[in-house]
Amino acid sequence: MPVGTHDQTVDDLLPAVVPVRFVAEDGTAVEPPEGYAAPADEQLVEAYRRMVLGRRFDRQATALTKQGRLAVYPSSRGQEACQIAGVLALREDDWLFPTYRDSVALVSRGVDPVEVLTLLRGGWHCGYDPATTRVAPQCTPLATQTIHAVGMAEALRRKGEDSVVMAFIGDGGTSEGDFHEALNYAGVLRAPVVFFVQNNKYAISVPLAKQTAAPALAYKGIGYGIRSEQVDGNDLVAVLSVLTEAVRHARTGGGPFLVEAHTYRMDAHTNADDATRYREDDEVERWESADPLPRLETYLRGRSLLGTEDIAAAHDAAEAFASRLRDEMNLDLETDPLELFDHVFADATPQLREQRAQLASELED
Template identity: 85%
Template sequence: MSVRTSHPAVDDLLPAAVPVRFVAADGTAVEPPGGYSAPPDERLVEAYRRMVLGRRFDRQATALTKQGRLAVYPSSRGQEACQIAGVLALRDDDWLFPTYRDSVALVSRGLDPVEVLTLLQGGWHCGYDPAASRVAPQCTPLATQTIHAVGMADALRRKGEDAVVMAFIGDGGTSEGDFHEALNYAAVLKTPVVFFVQNNKYAISVPLAKQTAAPALAYKGIGYGVRSEQVDGNDLVAVLSVLTAAVEHARAGHGPFLVEAHTYRMDAHTNADDATRYRQAGEVEEWESADPLARLETYLRGRGLLADEGIASAREAGEEFASRLRDRMNADGETNPFELFDHVYAEPTAQLREQRALLASELTAAED
């Protein structure tokens, strides 16, 4: 006797055998696989502008760490196609759950760059209002945000909203138990969530080969019944096409979707890391030749969608953006040491009150 189930067919879950690609590393168009459509031209031009601004923001934030204005900064140089496409695939009422490396995505989403950098500056909060922006706090612990994202997606569905949740995650995060629990939970409850893995080849210093024996991280969704895909993460056209399809899949009630983008982290893990200890210069140079920004620029030029004037305008906007950011970040703000105690408990404990009084007496003595 056969038993009917609602489980999807394996073939319906499988990613493409090779990463989906629309544009080659040299900026020339290639024949994309069936099932995906290129985004509208005006959307690609807008994506280019955002990538230029995002790259300039990233460079400026890196410089701010050297000036002592940021405690730490995890650069996403080389991953701009993923950062920008992830944001463009979402509506304003969709939710984004980022990692600590996704500052460029948050800026592209429209968040105040100074607020985005608050956490990395050493602030006690994330800097922005998650409820108003529909952007969760940047997550430093690996993969814990994936569980939160699934919970949010389930809550939105229960409330009758057709919003989608996208959870950014790095390749290192896929080695964490939270990631697997999130996939299973999302599939069983059929929640509208997209798991977007930016596979930049290293979990700090641990190369991908020492993390997994899977042919691609995209295959990790199959065991949980999650539709999956892999894409060339340095090809913005392909990433935006695949993510748009993934979001539509989730929004239509078909459940979660896992997308793996093959990209590369050109800079060190953070400003505190020495990447030369675990990778060769030749490896970085090879990936720089596939720079996602240069690739998109060449592609748009070749199609007559971008000329020198448009490139100059985008770069000028990036410089103006960086200048305003520098001025604001270099201005010393007022600090209130008593904020240490303000949001620990709704009702301060006796110990907190004692510590606050001790700090007050020490500050008063210092002033005298």
């Protein structure tokens, strides 16, 4: 079994003192730190298209909750740079372990949007096939997916694959014991896994300052021997550059990598949350000025990589996507309540069979 080494120095592991940035909030280029390459122009234009579509998907999903088509929806508006960059940094044979707030990433990964929302509307199990999509089920319990991600990464390596696993997690999840166990496990095994922390400043209503005294969440990896970095999470160019390096590091035997992206949750925790009870409007307005979508659009326009027609085409495609999603989500689900008992265990236990029989009897009455 491969085990961790102690030949790394603290300097090898430390994140930048200031989050990595390529593009300022006004869309102008800034000088990035050494060690990070700018993504290809074609990749940035594709990222813009996906961000436009992702935001439209997010708005549509939020509207579906108001129409009673979804039970709940955790918006990621304002975090699209993280969602899209995370997907673009991966190959098709890599694995993604998402949280409940990462629906935009799943859609960008190619998972059917109706299947992405199936769980949130009370439908069938996780809604999609993890083995086919190489996307683990969206995880509602905080941080449990991080341990699963490390296990998957180690399993892939033992099978001789050079695939990488990326585990998304929020700032609140970093306060969970499972997160620290996963870091320790990954560090010892030098597993090919990237921990991607989207620090959106709140764990529901709990601000970051009440969760940790660390100068940044990126420093959480140091004690476990994990190379770490922090990045401006609303700068798509920077996030994609840093995550591309993190994935390369993990894929080529460098071991795990932890990336903290500083971003912001524009909307409430979910449609059931009242964010005005714990944050001020002027705070939200300040972050609106750092919105990742217009920032990237301004940057690409300034470099003549994006024109008015390109922008219009991206929005038209997003509207068509949203229209198809509405039509499909307006179809009533055909459900079989007995499917609740499918796939709970490989072989149903006597108790499970008894419960299934009891429900079947009630349904016949």
